[in-house]
Amino acid sequence: MPTKRFTCSLKNLEEICDFVGHWAAQAGFNESDIYAVQLAVDEATTNIMEHGYGRECPSRIDITCETLEDGLKVVIYDDADPFNPETVPEPEINVSLDDLKPRGLGIFLMRKMMDEVQYESSPDKGNTLTMIKRHAR
């Protein structure tokens, strides 16, 4: 299970996407699904940086990719303030342009792009976000 450590900087987003994109390709996903995995992980790590840590800092964001028989599991670990994406309401999408609000879209994208999104937090292990993408049947 390859794990890579990144520091909390938005400048690392491209490298993070390259890392998970590589493992999504190894798991046999097509380009569209690789993009979906990269987008979900980009949104998740951006949230950790902007809302969890709240600033650029040397703190860790560890990402583990595990190829499964039926897809790919990506686990993201961080030590930021707990931030449970499951508590964020879904944005209202099918509304007029004027009523569209910039809130919760990143988390909504994560849920839409992946088949499973699960969050856990504990004082000793920090935050763990597990996302699974399965091959279409």
Add this chain to the structure above:
Amino acid sequence: MEIQTSEFKRCNVIKTSGRIDGSNAQELAQALKALTSKGKMNIVFDMSDVTFVASAGWWVLIDTQKTCKPAGELVLVKIDQGIKDSLNLVGMGSYFRTYEDVTSAVGDF
């Protein structure tokens, strides 16, 4: 982030390449604001070399669309299939008209 803008008779074309994410979306926002603040509300965004758009990028485009309408409009050209799929999956595709080439988009203003 390198951003090019070209002025046409009835619209402006803006182009960038690579990724639009949390690290650089504000640079795109500033470039678009530089146009709208001068009353240039007809904008063609050439996305032919854009490979990735995170939600930070979409909000820049949504905000710009809110500013442009109803006096003008932001239209998108040649969106990569992965980007288009994600946009449609969350139901935001309906907020933008899209074109397959810049000439058609410019010609429609």
